[in-house]
Amino acid sequence: MSALEILGLSLLALFVLAGALGTVLSKNLVHSVLWLALALVATAGIYVRLTAGFLAGAQVLLYAGGVITLAIFAVMLSARIEGGPIPNESAKRGRGALVALAVAGLFGGVLLQADVLAPRDLPVVDAADIGRSFLGEYVLPFEVLSVLLVAAMIGAIVIARREDP
Amino acid sequence: MSASEAWIAAGTFTGVAFVIAAGTLIAAALLRVRARKHSEARTRTYECGEEPDGGAWVRFHPRYYLVALVFVIFDVEAVFLLPWAVSLRSVGAVALWSMLAFLAILLLGWVYAVKKGALRWV
Amino acid sequence: MQPLLIDLSIAALALLVFVADLLMPSEEKRGLGHLASAGLVLILLLTFVLDMQGDAFGGAYVLDPLALWFKRVFLLAGALAALIALDPAEQAFARRQGEYYLLLLLSLLGMSILSSARELLLIVVSFELMSLPLYVLTAFTKSSKLSGEGALKFYLVGATSLAITLFGLSLVFGATGTTMLPEIAANAGAIRSPLLVLGVLTTLAGLAFKIGAVPFHMWVPDTYEGAATPFVGFLAVAPKAAGFALLVRLYLVAFAPLSVRFQPALLALCVLTLVVGNVLALTQTNIKRLLAYSGIAQIGYMMVGLLAQTGEGVGMLLFYLAAYLFTNVGAFAVVCAVGAASGSDDIRAYRGLSRRNPALALAMLVFLLSLGGIPFVAGFWAKMGIFIAAWHAGLHWLVLLGAGLAVVGVYYYLRIARSLYLDDPEEGAQPITIGAPLRLALIVCGTAVVLIGIWPRPWFDTALDAAKSFLH
Numbered sequence: 001m002s003a004l005e006i007l008g009l010s011l012l013a014l015f016v017l018a019g020a021l022g023t024v025l026s027k028n029l030v031h032s033v034l035w036l037a038l039a040l041v042a043t044a045g046i047y048v049r050l051t052a053g054f055l056a057g058a059q060v061l062l063y064a065g066g067v068i069t070l071a072i073f074a075v076m077l078s079a080r081i082e083g084g085p086i087p088n089e090s091a092k093r094g095r096g097a098l099v100a101l102a103v104a105g106l107f108g109g110v111l112l113q114a115d116v117l118a119p120r121d122l123p124v125v126d127a128a129d130i131g132r133s134f135l136g137e138y139v140l141p142f143e144v145l146s147v148l149l150v151a152a153m154i155g156a157i158v159i160a161r162r163e164d165p
Numbered sequence: 166m167s168a169s170e171a172w173i174a175a176g177t178f179t180g181v182a183f184v185i186a187a188g189t190l191i192a193a194a195l196l197r198v199r200a201r202k203h204s205e206a207r208t209r210t211y212e213c214g215e216e217p218d219g220g221a222w223v224r225f226h227p228r229y230y231l232v233a234l235v236f237v238i239f240d241v242e243a244v245f246l247l248p249w250a251v252s253l254r255s256v257g258a259v260a261l262w263s264m265l266a267f268l269a270i271l272l273l274g275w276v277y278a279v280k281k282g283a284l285r286w287v
Numbered sequence: 288m289q290p291l292l293i294d295l296s297i298a299a300l301a302l303l304v305f306v307a308d309l310l311m312p313s314e315e316k317r318g319l320g321h322l323a324s325a326g327l328v329l330i331l332l333l334t335f336v337l338d339m340q341g342d343a344f345g346g347a348y349v350l351d352p353l354a355l356w357f358k359r360v361f362l363l364a365g366a367l368a369a370l371i372a373l374d375p376a377e378q379a380f381a382r383r384q385g386e387y388y389l390l391l392l393l394s395l396l397g398m399s400i401l402s403s404a405r406e407l408l409l410i411v412v413s414f415e416l417m418s419l420p421l422y423v424l425t426a427f428t429k430s431s432k433l434s435g436e437g438a439l440k441f442y443l444v445g446a447t448s449l450a451i452t453l454f455g456l457s458l459v460f461g462a463t464g465t466t467m468l469p470e471i472a473a474n475a476g477a478i479r480s481p482l483l484v485l486g487v488l489t490t491l492a493g494l495a496f497k498i499g500a501v502p503f504h505m506w507v508p509d510t511y512e513g514a515a516t517p518f519v520g521f522l523a524v525a526p527k528a529a530g531f532a533l534l535v536r537l538y539l540v541a542f543a544p545l546s547v548r549f550q551p552a553l554l555a556l557c558v559l560t561l562v563v564g565n566v567l568a569l570t571q572t573n574i575k576r577l578l579a580y581s582g583i584a585q586i587g588y589m590m591v592g593l594l595a596q597t598g599e600g601v602g603m604l605l606f607y608l609a610a611y612l613f614t615n616v617g618a619f620a621v622v623c624a625v626g627a628a629s630g631s632d633d634i635r636a637y638r639g640l641s642r643r644n645p646a647l648a649l650a651m652l653v654f655l656l657s658l659g660g661i662p663f664v665a666g667f668w669a670k671m672g673i674f675i676a677a678w679h680a681g682l683h684w685l686v687l688l689g690a691g692l693a694v695v696g697v698y699y700y701l702r703i704a705r706s707l708y709l710d711d712p713e714e715g716a717q718p719i720t721i722g723a724p725l726r727l728a729l730i731v732c733g734t735a736v737v738l739i740g741i742w743p744r745p746w747f748d749t750a751l752d753a754a755k756s757f758l759h
Binding site: 106107110111113114137138139140141144145147148150151152154155156158159 | 298343344345347348383386389390393394396397400406408409411412413415416419420422423426427480481482485
């Protein structure tokens with residue numbers, strides 16, 4: 001790994017971490033969502049490094065584009081938004097930090113032991129490869145996914161509509 | 166492009182983006198374009214030069230959420246359409262039918278949303 | 288295509304309900320419940336008539352005797368749930384009945400595919416297809432605040448547990464390089480990567496949330512209390528059964544070479560679940576919460592069958608699930624009737640039930656006896672079989688612990704059973720009348736519980752057969 005690459009990766013990691021911390025620690029719920037967007041976009045950067053360009057594009061389009069929009073709307077739907085920002089009321093931060101550190105320590109320890117950090121040549125997976133795999137080998141999960149999307153859509157409409165008793 | 170060249174390109178791009186964003190802020194600070202500390206203009210909602218009408222913290226109508234939700238579902242569909250389109254030639258007729266089945270099922274969701282008036286605006 | 292026939296039929300039935308819902312005027316939606324229920328019974332009969340066993344998609348999907356047993360459990364649970372919901376659905380959410388049955392069917396489709404899945408991606412997608420409609424169905428009674436709260440807790444826990452499961456499975460994929468369970472089973476023994484162990488344990492934690500094992504159980508009582516009662520019977524049985532189908536396929540087949548590594552974790556979960564479920568059930572005064580904690584304890588007994596890691600253990604687990612299906616769906620059907628009549632789920636509403644409706648009280652007595660494992664109803668043979676299988680597998684102290692806790696269980700079940708007959712009804716309590724659909728469901732469940740109790744032989748044989756052909 002060149003020094004430049006290490007710098008780039010460290011920056012990305014910093015952004016992911018800052019975004020994640022901002023999401024849970026920010027005092028304003030809308031700001032939390034924006035911090036989350038930063039973390040998600042920076043994750044896309046990591047996908048680029050892993051030579052999964054298509055996945056990175058999908059990440060930006062779906063998460064930074066779709067999910068963040070949806071989350072903002074969800075926050076702005078709340079009756080509590082009238083008259084000012086909703087405070088982020090994450091309680092028990094001390095205990096949360098403890099759990100987070102413990103989990104990070106466990107996973108970090110295992111990852112270091114597993115010797116996955118050694119640099120190696122990653123295969124480049126482009127959109128066509130992904131297309132071939134979900135139209136071939138994974139065609140059944142792909143079709144089931146469409147049913148899942150419809151179920152999600154119908155379910156959300158049932159919950160969100162106000163007309164029905 | 167080799168891996169390190171790609172990193173230089175990506176880094177340059179990100180750097181330029183940061184310089185532009187930070188540059189405007191720094192320039193504004195240097196030129197002292199700012200409202201006086203306690204003026205009314207400083208706290209007012211910004212609406213592209215229009216006179217703001219009401220506060221920014223208003224409750225949205227649920228229909229925005231419904232539309233955004235349907236958008237996300239079809240966003241997912243769009244993400245699947247691209248790899249399908251570029252691999253169609255190499256996979257053949259099966260690909261066509263698989264995607265048509267996928268789209269047909271998703272279309273049912275859309276029919277439901279329209280039929281039940283979830284996308285009706287008024 | 289032939290092995291897929293059952294799932295394709297469920298999908299076709301869901302499509303039929305969907306189209307009928309869009310075309311029907313909103314006053315006649317009750318028919319959709321009849322359609323869903325009758326359709327599921329028809330598919331259930333189909334599984335006995337046609338021989339469709341085999342695999343498809345290169346082994347990613349399989350219809351073996353194990354999958355078939357689970358599919359029958361799901362179909363029966365779905366048919367009973369639709370039947371029980373007929374009357375309450377018309378009162379509580381008349382205009383959304385179509386969506387109710389549609390989402391029920393879609394969840395059922397997810398479970399059914401899950402029980403056949405032998406490939407990680409298919410497992411994840413079908414797992415979500417099962418779970419997502421359940422969150423919506425829990426929130427279906429919009430007028431009730433508890434319903435929304437229960438659904439939110441269920442959803443948050445469910446989404447988190449899915450993330451944990453996904454992360455675990457991604458580690459498994461990373462370590463083995465394949466998503467096919469048979470290949471993972473073939474490779475797992477030779478891989479010395481700590482990533483694989485971490486993945487296997489993380490996946491277990493995620494799945495423990497789903498089946499409501501202690502200490503991942505905190506959502507269960509609130510969700511059961513908040514959700515509409517006709518739906519809770521389904522929620523307490525079918526998704527749990529699906530969770531066990533997945534546990535068997537992952538932990539007894541794919542990850543079997545690693546059993547030394549995850550066995551202690553599974554054992555700890557099992558002991559905690561048995562103890563906490565039974566002890567906390569003692570203090571409950573709301574029947575739905577009581578049945579929730581008793582359900583947690585039942586999950587503990589099923590995990591004993593899993594821990595045996597033998598064909599016999601799996602067979603007894605299958606038998607337990609069948610007995611549990613009839614018992615629990617039946618018990619919640621009674622709760623549904625009493626709740627509708629008295630407007631309360633407090634256990635005081637069950638005082639003197641025998642004088643308000645003798646048949647209903649008798650049905651409840653049978654279900655409570657079966658839950659407690661009293662001879663000779665279905666639940667007795669279920670617990671017996673699990674304990675014998677575990678004893679054969681050398682888990683002697685676990686069997687003794689389970690038997691001791693079963694006695695604790697008998698106490699809180701019989702406390703209600705006693706008050707059904709010996710206490711006086713509350714003042715002003717009216718006789719309870721129940722509608723025809725609910726009566727039919729109660730007759731089916733009650734008869735099955737008694738029949739399995741008197742003549743368990745054929746059930747034991749088929750269950751053992753289904754498991755034996757599975758664990759070579």
